[in-house]
Amino acid sequence: MSPSQQRYDFELISSWIPENARVLDLGCGDGTLLAGLAATQRVVGYGVEIDPAGVLASVANGVDVIQLDLETGLSTFGDGEFDFVILSQTLQAMKNTEKVLHEMLRVGRQGIVTFPNFGYWKHRLDIAMGHMPVSKTLPYQWYDTPNIHLCTVKDFEDLCVKVGAEILDERVITGGRQVNFMPNLLGDLAVFRFKRK
Amino acid sequence: MGTSEQRSVGAVTPQKAGFLEPLILKAGKTLAAYELVYETYGTLNADRSNAILVCHALSGGHHVAGHYVDDPKKIGWWDNMIGPGKAIDTDRFFVIGVNNLGGCHGSTGPTSIDRATGQPYGAGFPLVTVEDWVASQARLMDRLGIEKLAGVIGGSLGGMQALQWTITYPERIRHAFVIAAAPKLSTQNIAFNDVARQAIVQDPDFHGGNFYAHGKVPARGLKLARMLGHITYLSEDLLGEKFGRETKGEGYAFNYDVEFEIESYLRYQGDKFAQVFDANTYLIMTKALDYFDPAKESGGDLAKALAPAKAGFFVASFSSDWRFPAARSREIVRALVAGKKRVTYAEIDAPHGHDAFLLDDVHYHKIVAAYADNVAAEIGLGSRAGALVIGGTELEEMKGYGGKEGGGE
Numbered sequence: 247m248s249p250s251q252q253r254y255d256f257e258l259i260s261s262w263i264p265e266n267a268r269v270l271d272l273g274c275g276d277g278t279l280l281a282g283l284a285a286t287q288r289v290v291g292y293g294v295e296i297d298p299a300g301v302l303a304s305v306a307n308g309v310d311v312i313q314l315d316l317e318t319g320l321s322t323f324g325d326g327e328f329d330f331v332i333l334s335q336t337l338q339a340m341k342n343t344e345k346v347l348h349e350m351l352r353v354g355r356q357g358i359v360t361f362p363n364f365g366y367w368k369h370r371l372d373i374a375m376g377h378m379p380v381s382k383t384l385p386y387q388w389y390d391t392p393n394i395h396l397c398t399v400k401d402f403e404d405l406c407v408k409v410g411a412e413i414l415d416e417r418v419i420t421g422g423r424q425v426n427f428m429p430n431l432l433g434d435l436a437v438f439r440f441k442r443k
Numbered sequence: 444m445g446t447s448e449q450r451s452v453g454a455v456t457p458q459k460a461g462f463l464e465p466l467i468l469k470a471g472k473t474l475a476a477y478e479l480v481y482e483t484y485g486t487l488n489a490d491r492s493n494a495i496l497v498c499h500a501l502s503g504g505h506h507v508a509g510h511y512v513d514d515p516k517k518i519g520w521w522d523n524m525i526g527p528g529k530a531i532d533t534d535r536f537f538v539i540g541v542n543n544l545g546g547c548h549g550s551t552g553p554t555s556i557d558r559a560t561g562q563p564y565g566a567g568f569p570l571v572t573v574e575d576w577v578a579s580q581a582r583l584m585d586r587l588g589i590e591k592l593a594g595v596i597g598g599s600l601g602g603m604q605a606l607q608w609t610i611t612y613p614e615r616i617r618h619a620f621v622i623a624a625a626p627k628l629s630t631q632n633i634a635f636n637d638v639a640r641q642a643i644v645q646d647p648d649f650h651g652g653n654f655y656a657h658g659k660v661p662a663r664g665l666k667l668a669r670m671l672g673h674i675t676y677l678s679e680d681l682l683g684e685k686f687g688r689e690t691k692g693e694g695y696a697f698n699y700d701v702e703f704e705i706e707s708y709l710r711y712q713g714d715k716f717a718q719v720f721d722a723n724t725y726l727i728m729t730k731a732l733d734y735f736d737p738a739k740e741s742g743g744d745l746a747k748a749l750a751p752a753k754a755g756f757f758v759a760s761f762s763s764d765w766r767f768p769a770a771r772s773r774e775i776v777r778a779l780v781a782g783k784k785r786v787t788y789a790e791i792d793a794p795h796g797h798d799a800f801l802l803d804d805v806h807y808h809k810i811v812a813a814y815a816d817n818v819a820a821e822i823g824l825g826s827r828a829g830a831l832v833i834g835g836t837e838l839e840e841m842k843g844y845g846g847k848e849g850g851g852e
Contacts, residue, residue, distance in 0.1 A: 268783075290783075292780065292786070298789075298791075298792065298806055301789055301810065302806065302809055302810050302813060304787075305787055305789075305810055305813040305814050305817070306813045306816075308817055308820075310755075310785050310786060310787050311787050311788075312776060312780075312786065312787070312788040313788055313789050313790045314773075314788075314790075321777070322773060322776055322777045322780060323777075323780060324780075324781050327780065327781070
């Protein structure tokens with residue numbers, strides 16, 4: 247994941263979040279998103295991060311961060327405690343993807359998930375040429391990647407149905423621009439907003 | 444690189460504050476008058492906003508940083524954390540170390556003379572609680588002219604005091620550093636404490652706590668209590684790594700003398716402790732630990748107990764701490780989140796067990812420093828002048844872990 251790509255989904259996320267919302271940012275990294283939301287929208291909440299370097303960087307960025315392993319669940323957080331629960335470019339690295347979505351629906355009134363779209367045409371082309379894709383949104387070699395659960399826009403739509411999530415908003419972007427025509431083919435970064443049905 | 448001496452608060456002198464206003468204790472008794480011994484480091488700023496109070500753990504005291512002129516080797520127990528350029532930076536913060544009531548390092552306690560009898564309190568010293576300590580510390584803050592603390596920091600029993608501060612005096616504390624602590628002891632914790640206490644009270648030299656009058660010290664009991672405690676403050680891995688099954692001689696001696704290195708180490712630590720610590724204080728401190736349970740009055744609901752708190756919280760635990768495991772700190776975090784409090788939680792991967800909170804773990808010091816820097820920024824104290832200093836060394840030059848023997852619960 248390159249920093250420029252990160253900013254594209256951050257912009258979209260920021261546009262969805264109202265002032266003073268309570269937000270939980272899962273896999274918050276160095277806390278950039280929350281620090282920005284706090285500055286522009288007076289958002290309150292916590293980042294969750296497992297990596298010690300990320301936790302330290304978040305503290306340095308003035309973000310309230312809680313060091314936790316998402317794989318073990320979100321039992322630290324009660325039902326419906328947050329207006330938004332965000333999982334930005336972390337879904338594909340989760341072992342128990344379904345569980346984390348259930349947990350997001352439990353602790354938040356709305357969830358936002360962003361992930362690299364495996365259905366992007368360049369990715370499909372790489373596969374067609376006999377290789378695992380390497381791109382701006384998937385910048386890792388197959389043997390050295392944190393990404394274990396790659397999916398396409400359509401796959402994620404199906405998963406939303408399975409976990410009982412109602413999709414409220416669904417955008418696919420490439421290079422910061424929204425893709426409206428054949429998004430599952432032409433978009434490399436998917437951004438979903440959903441709530442419990 | 445600064446030397447240890449340059450990076451220390453230097454020579455310090457304890458001070459004493461006497462209080463004549465009676466303190467009504469949770470146990471129902473009253474201390475008519477009492478004294479608290481304390482030390483301060485750094486400079487209190489003009490608006491008195493930069494003070495950080497350090498609460499001590501079971502065997503701690505007021506001597507937190509620096510050394511004594513007449514005893515240069517007596518270095519404060521948190522000297523690696525507190526000093527110029529250190530995580531709690533005395534170039535910006537005014538830091539106060541205090542010895543708790545019931546202690547044996549100068550504050551009124553069992554070894555003090557009871558004015559009513561002219562004899563040491565001994566067994567007659569009332570049981571004090573975390574709440575009582577916090578109340579007495581607040582009076583010391585009044586005396587120092589500090590209305591609102593920038594922070595209260597403590598590890599283990601000290602962390603419990605920091606937590607209690609946020610409940611009792613929500614308006615008087617900006618941030619609480621709750622390190623290697625728990626919202627209340629587990630059954631196992633209480634069990635360990637009682638074994639330690641039984642070792643003391645069953646020592647023939649204990650004389651029901653009035654051993655001072657007999658010119659005796661229940662050193663054997665105190666030593667056993669410390670040996671037991673010491674084991675629980677270190678991780679099994681660390682003990683194994685440090686001592687293994689090494690023996691003093693070749694082969695087994697087939698007797699009960701000191702044979703294994705770990706036996707030698709523990710007995711040495713126990714003896715050393717028994718020479719400097721008071722048995723009655725050990726009983727009082729472990730009881731204060733047992734009694735601490737702020738959620739008790741809220742039917743076990745910690746979030747409800749913490750509802751009055753207005754502080755920001757820094758909570759930290761250590762992966763190898765089995766006496767106060769990470770799960771106990773997560774209970775505190777969960778309650779704070781439920782109460783919509785500001786909280787940062789770090790689960791530090793350290794091999795040293797409970798005592799890790801006293802050691803030079805680089806990541807641990809970095810994250811405490813980062814949080815403390817935010818506190819400094821919040822009250823306009825400016826930023827760190829140079830590199831972070833851990834122990835006596837600037838961070839760039841830190842390699843791996845240093846460390847000294849810890850003090851435990």
